[in-house]
Amino acid sequence: GAVVSQHPSWVICKSGTSVKIECRSLDFQATTMFWYRQFPKQSLMLMATSNEGSKATYEQGVEKDKFLINHASLTLSTLTVTSAHPEDSSFYICSARGRAQETQYFGPGTRLLVL
Amino acid sequence: GQQVMQIPQYQHVQEGEDFTTYCNSSTTLSNIQWYKQRPGGHPVFLIQLVKSGEVKKQKRLTFQFGEAKKNSSLHITATQTTDVGTYFCAGPGDGGSNYKLTFGKGTLLTVNP
Numbered sequence: 001g002a003v004v005s006q007h008p009s010w011v012i013c014k015s016g017t018s019v020k021i022e023c024r025s026l027d028f029q030a031t032t033m034f035w036y037r038q039f040p041k042q043s044l045m046l047m048a049t050s051n052e053g054s055k056a057t058y059e060q061g062v063e064k065d066k067f068l069i070n071h072a073s074l075t076l077s078t079l080t081v082t083s084a085h086p087e088d089s090s091f092y093i094c095s096a097r098g099r100a101q102e103t104q105y106f107g108p109g110t111r112l113l114v115l
Numbered sequence: 116g117q118q119v120m121q122i123p124q125y126q127h128v129q130e131g132e133d134f135t136t137y138c139n140s141s142t143t144l145s146n147i148q149w150y151k152q153r154p155g156g157h158p159v160f161l162i163q164l165v166k167s168g169e170v171k172k173q174k175r176l177t178f179q180f181g182e183a184k185k186n187s188s189l190h191i192t193a194t195q196t197t198d199v200g201t202y203f204c205a206g207p208g209d210g211g212s213n214y215k216l217t218f219g220k221g222t223l224l225t226v227n228p
Contacts, residue, residue: 032214043203043220044158093157097214103148104216109157 003027004096006107013084014115021079021110023094029074030096034104035067038091050077084114117142119206121219129227134191136222138204145207147180147187148216153200161189161202196226 003026013019023033032051036044048069050056056069068080077096081088091111095104118141128134138147146165150158162171164180164187171178175198177190191198201221208215 034215041223044218046208046215046217049215095158103160103163105160106150106157 002098002105004030004094004105004107006094006110008110009108010111010113012113012115015085016083019081019084019112021081021092021094021112023077023079023096023107025075025096025098025105028096028098030077031074031099032097033071033077034095034097035069035077035079036093036095038093038109040091044093047079081112084112086114088112089114117206117208117217119204119217119219121204121222123222124220125223125225127225127227128194130196131193134194134198134224136189136202136204136224138187138189138219140185140206143184145184147184148205149178149187149189150203150205150218151200152203152221156200158203191224194224194226196228199224199226 005024005026007022011019034049035047037047038044046059047062048056048058050069050071052071052074058064066082071077089112091109093106093109095106097104120139122137146163148163149161151161152158162178167184168182169180175192179188201223203221204219205216208217
């Protein structure tokens with residue numbers, strides 16, 4: 001149980017375009033989803049916390065207008081990187097927790113390369 | 116804000132040797148979690164420790180939570196090549212939130228066969 005999927009797994013885009021990443025909890029209802037960014041050989045940095053039906057809470061230094069998060073249902077959250085630039089190239093990972101869970105279950109991640 | 120420090124950053128061992136990574140928090144933790152991330156993969160939950168002084172074992176992995184609940188360790192006995200990866204500890208975030216996690220920088224373990 002506790003499977004989280006992410007789509008796409010890889011994306012290459014041109015600078016200035018927007019990219020949408022989906023995160024789905026497949027076998028449980030995710031009351032909270034988290035979006036992380038991980039640069040090569042670095043730790044996971046939390047970008048934002050997303051609760052179903054409410055606005056996401058962004059960490060300090062993360063531009064909410066650039067990284068749009070929507071958590072429209074208990075099984076789906078999306079992260080849209082707007083007007084992507086090469087410095088946005090990174091590994092984006094979502095995680096989800098259910099109502100009765102303290103642990104987070106991670107999706108397989110999305111590697112974004114902005115040219 | 117809360118900081119979770121992890122050492123060493125890298126560890127290279129010969130297969131069969133033991134390995135330990137240490138995690139220290141600037142604040143008392145209600146719990147600590149450990150994750151493993153294989154090269155090119157995503158973090159996978161290993162275990163959660165909650166009680167002061169708690170010790171848990173998973174086959175060759177031994178996890179400890181300090182008495183003061185500010186430090187933790189992961190020890191692997193007789194490493195195998197399948198143990199390769201980055202091991203992260205994580206504690207609940209600031210502001211009383213039990214749901215956000217603050218991750219340590221991780222320890223990258225490489226094993227020479």
